[in-house]
Amino acid sequence: NRTIYTAGRPPWYNLQGQLKEPFVIGLCGGSASGKTTVANKIIEQLGVPWVSMLSLDSFYKVLTPEQHKAALRNEYNFDHPDSFDADLAASVLKKLKEGKSVQVPIYDFKTHGRQEQMTNIYGANVIIFEGIMAFAYKDLRDLMDMKVFVDADPDVRLARRLKRDISERERDLVGVLQLYNTFVKPAFDQYIAPTVVYADIVVPRGGENNVAIDLIVRHVRTQLEQRGFNFRAQLRSFHQGQPLP
Numbered sequence: 181n182r183t184i185y186t187a188g189r190p191p192w193y194n195l196q197g198q199l200k201e202p203f204v205i206g207l208c209g210g211s212a213s214g215k216t217t218v219a220n221k222i223i224e225q226l227g228v229p230w231v232s233m234l235s236l237d238s239f240y241k242v243l244t245p246e247q248h249k250a251a252l253r254n255e256y257n258f259d260h261p262d263s264f265d266a267d268l269a270a271s272v273l274k275k276l277k278e279g280k281s282v283q284v285p286i287y288d289f290k291t292h293g294r295q296e297q298m299t300n301i302y303g304a305n306v307i308i309f310e311g312i313m314a315f316a317y318k319d320l321r322d323l324m325d326m327k328v329f330v331d332a333d334p335d336v337r338l339a340r341r342l343k344r345d346i347s348e349r350e351r352d353l354v355g356v357l358q359l360y361n362t363f364v365k366p367a368f369d370q371y372i373a374p375t376v377v378y379a380d381i382v383v384p385r386g387g388e389n390n391v392a393i394d395l396i397v398r399h400v401r402t403q404l405e406q407r408g409f410n411f412r413a414q415l416r417s418f419h420q421g422q423p424l425p
C-alpha cells in the first residue's frame with residue numbers, strides 16, 4: 181500500500197500524489213465578472229484530485245461598530261484595497277503554498293462580518309486564489325504562478341450583481357445601486373482594471389469563454405507535469421476507486 185496517511189490530514193490525503201509546492205492560480209476581476217464560474221470550470225476540467233480555492237473575501241477586515249453602522253446604510257467602502265487584511269491573506273496563502281493546511285475565516289455578506297467558526301483548507305496540488313483585489317498587493321501577486329484576469333461587460337456585471345445581492349446577500353435594489361454607483365464602479369476603474377497589467381491571461385466574457393479556460397487548463401497541466409505530477413498514476417488510482425475528494 182503506497183498510501184501514506186499523516187495526522188491532521190483527512191484519510192484520503194495521499195502524499196504520493198501531492199506536489200512539494202502547489203501551483204497557485206490568481207484570479208482577479210470586477211465584482212460579478214464570473215471569477216467563481218471560471219474557477220469552477222478550471223477545477224472541473226483539470227481533473228486533479230486536490231484543488232483548493234481561497235477567496236480574498238474571506239479576509240475582509242472586521243468592522244468597528246461605527247463602520248458596521250455605515251455598512252448597514254450602504255455607506256462603507258468594501259471596494260478599497262484597505263478593506264482587506266492583505267497581510268493575513270498573504271500569510272495564509274504562503275502556508276498553503278508550503279503544503280500546510282490552514283484555518284480561514286468564513287465571511288458572511290449578510291452581516292458584513294466573519295462567522296464565529298473558521299473553515300479548514302488543506303494543502304493541495306493547485307490553489308486558486310480569487311478576488312476583486314487579488315492583484316492589488318505585491319505580496320500576494322508574488323505567491324501566484326499564473327495570473328488570470330476575468331473580464332466581463334460592465335452592464336453584465338451590474339445585472340448579475342443586482343440579481344445575486346438581492347437573492348443571496350439579502351440586499352434591496354436601491355441599496356445595491358447606491359453601493360455600486362458610490363464605490364463599486366469607481367473602484368473598478370481606479371483599483372481593479374489597472375491591475376490587468378499583471379495578468380498573464382485575460383479572459384473576455386468570463387465563465388462563458390471555454391476556449392480560454394481550456395488554454396488555462398492545458399498550461400496548468402503542463403506545469404504540474406513539469407513539477408513531477410503524474411496524471412496517469414493519479415487517474416489510475418482514481419479509477420481503482422480509491423477514496424479521493
Ligand code: C5P
Pocket residue numbers: 210211212237240251258259288289291292293311312359364
Ligand atoms: O463576489 P464578489 O467578487 O463580487 O465580492 C466582492 C464585492 O462584495 C465587492 O464589490 C463589495 O462591494 C461586495 N461586498 C458587499 N458587502 C460586504 C462585503 C463586500 O456587498 N459586506
